Amino acid sequence: MQNHKRPASSLIFIFGGSGDLNFRKLSPALYNLFIDEWMPTKFSIVGIGRRPYNNEDYRKHLLNGVQQFSRRKEGETGAGKWQDFSKYVSYLQMDAEQDAEYQKIADIVKEKEKEFGEHPNVIFYLAVAPQLVPGIVSKLGPLNICADTKCTRVVVEKPFGHDLESALELNKLLASMFDEKQIYRIDHYLGKETVQNILAMRFANALFEPIWNRNYIDHVQITASETVGVEGRGDYYERAGALRDMVQNHILQILCMVAMEAPVNFEADEIRNKKVDVLNAIRKINTEDVHRYAVRGQYGDGWMQGDKVPGYAQEKSVDPNSKTDTFAAVKFYIDNWRWQGVPFYVRTGKRMHEKTTIVTVQFRPAPNYAFPAESADTWRPNRLTISIAPDMDIRLRFQAKRPGQDMTLKPVDMIFSYKDAYEEHEPEAYETLLLDVMEGNATLFMRSDQVQASWEIIKPIQDTWAARQPVDFPNYAPGSWGPEDAEALIARDGRNWVTLPAPHKE
Ligand SMILES: NC(=O)C1=CN([C@@H]2O[C@H](COP(=O)(O)OP(=O)(O)OC[C@H]3O[C@@H](n4cnc5c(N)ncnc54)[C@H](OP(=O)(O)O)[C@@H]3O)[C@@H](O)[C@H]2O)C=CC1
Numbered sequence: 001m002q003n004h005k006r007p008a009s010s011l012i013f014i015f016g017g018s019g020d021l022n023f024r025k026l027s028p029a030l031y032n033l034f035i036d037e038w039m040p041t042k043f044s045i046v047g048i049g050r051r052p053y054n055n056e057d058y059r060k061h062l063l064n065g066v067q068q069f070s071r072r073k074e075g076e077t078g079a080g081k082w083q084d085f086s087k088y089v090s091y092l093q094m095d096a097e098q099d100a101e102y103q104k105i106a107d108i109v110k111e112k113e114k115e116f117g118e119h120p121n122v123i124f125y126l127a128v129a130p131q132l133v134p135g136i137v138s139k140l141g142p143l144n145i146c147a148d149t150k151c152t153r154v155v156v157e158k159p160f161g162h163d164l165e166s167a168l169e170l171n172k173l174l175a176s177m178f179d180e181k182q183i184y185r186i187d188h189y190l191g192k193e194t195v196q197n198i199l200a201m202r203f204a205n206a207l208f209e210p211i212w213n214r215n216y217i218d219h220v221q222i223t224a225s226e227t228v229g230v231e232g233r234g235d236y237y238e239r240a241g242a243l244r245d246m247v248q249n250h251i252l253q254i255l256c257m258v259a260m261e262a263p264v265n266f267e268a269d270e271i272r273n274k275k276v277d278v279l280n281a282i283r284k285i286n287t288e289d290v291h292r293y294a295v296r297g298q299y300g301d302g303w304m305q306g307d308k309v310p311g312y313a314q315e316k317s318v319d320p321n322s323k324t325d326t327f328a329a330v331k332f333y334i335d336n337w338r339w340q341g342v343p344f345y346v347r348t349g350k351r352m353h354e355k356t357t358i359v360t361v362q363f364r365p366a367p368n369y370a371f372p373a374e375s376a377d378t379w380r381p382n383r384l385t386i387s388i389a390p391d392m393d394i395r396l397r398f399q400a401k402r403p404g405q406d407m408t409l410k411p412v413d414m415i416f417s418y419k420d421a422y423e424e425h426e427p428e429a430y431e432t433l434l435l436d437v438m439e440g441n442a443t444l445f446m447r448s449d450q451v452q453a454s455w456e457i458i459k460p461i462q463d464t465w466a467a468r469q470p471v472d473f474p475n476y477a478p479g480s481w482g483p484e485d486a487e488a489l490i491a492r493d494g495r496n497w498v499t500l501p502a503p504h505k506e
């Protein structure tokens, strides 16, 4: 993690250049980096796919994506640079499964070397289905694009493997072709401004760290809920499910940011070491205890904000008898000095009540209540809520005296909101991550040991769920907060899930 500077000349190949991720996220992100003058002075972007596009049609297709999904649209104030940007974009039609086709890539690298007058960083972004990744990786390795290994980089999209075994296999293959420093395993949550801000809040302030431990914190919650269903991604989701899709990666990464020890610097390996320490300390759940620690769910049909919506099993490309989880909640414990005995409750799901990603740190109650007994009803322990999306704020709940002659108390929130504090618009996660790749900064990317540790944590849950089919699916209604069992998971401990207080909805 460092302050950015304009990266050295870069040649970016996007496998999956004709696909959805590039259309909705990567191209808009690169365009915004260009507007903000973060792109290198010499660069070229080559989208790769089998579909037949000429350069002109390809650029038109991408502009369409920018107009729909970019935070700044062409024609709006501050944008208007598509013509300039698109000159750097071209399309390469090739079948990535054919060895012979890779000569085309080697030829483009030579051509750009000449044009730039230097050897650029060569970035291969693999925005393709996971089953294509091993084949592409093993064909890219032998190309030996440049002698200096630092200049070739491979970006691997999620999902990184399907389970522990497949992730280990992919790590092994990548390691046989590239140095770990050349491999960028994306987790887009790490590019989110508010997720990075967890580190700023914890380690740039003296206020929180002394109380950031089992002596003061009762428990932590992480909720990542979505209102959307599977949005035409049934094919992928049938093989994934909520536990793999969100918990194994995004949620465990957020948990690491909340729970890690203070880094001594912000170098990539220092941060990643501290995070992997947390993952290694998470208690492995015994298979026979999984039902006490984890809950799964699947949404049925119903209504979302006045619209009739199908159940998961009726979605396109989904087996009508599907037992795939669209909701998962887990209680984790971290067996280390700081967090012993503090539960971390996490939950995620599709078609839930609202789109929100929040971290809640619930402090223990004050040790003694000396105020009049009548005010005890509204007495609440302190709570820190970090809203990651769509709201971006941090709120600290504390007790305050209600105005009047009586000493009555009421919990109030002290709020820091990005919207109110800053005029600048925050970059999208993919902007930050793509800039990091061009700069060669891997701090916000997953190292192989992190990926392995995350899969090890969820393996017992995965195995147990695979061995025992759920009998109650579908078990939650669209627009709800998930299955009743998820309420019971936390209620059994005398706690409840936190949803944001009313002000955030105003
Ligand atoms: N879409 C999203 O929002 C997100 C996607 N991801 C991940 O990104 C990856 C891509 O997803 P997405 O863009 O949605 O998938 P799409 O199905 O939309 O795109 C797949 C891409 O792969 C290309 N492709 C397939 N086979 C070949 C081949 N033999 N040779 C060359 N190109 C090929 C397709 O090109 P063509 O058809 O022209 O051959 C297309 O460009 C997946 O791993 C996904 O999990 C991660 C997070 C979010």
Ligand SMILES: O=C1O[C@H](COP(=O)(O)O)[C@@H](O)[C@H](O)[C@H]1O
Binding pocket: 158, 226, 245, 246, 357, 389
């Ligand atoms: O990686 C994924 O994340 C999205 C949610 O991302 P967000 O930035 O909108 O919170 C999720 O919809 C998708 O299923 C998953 O693959």
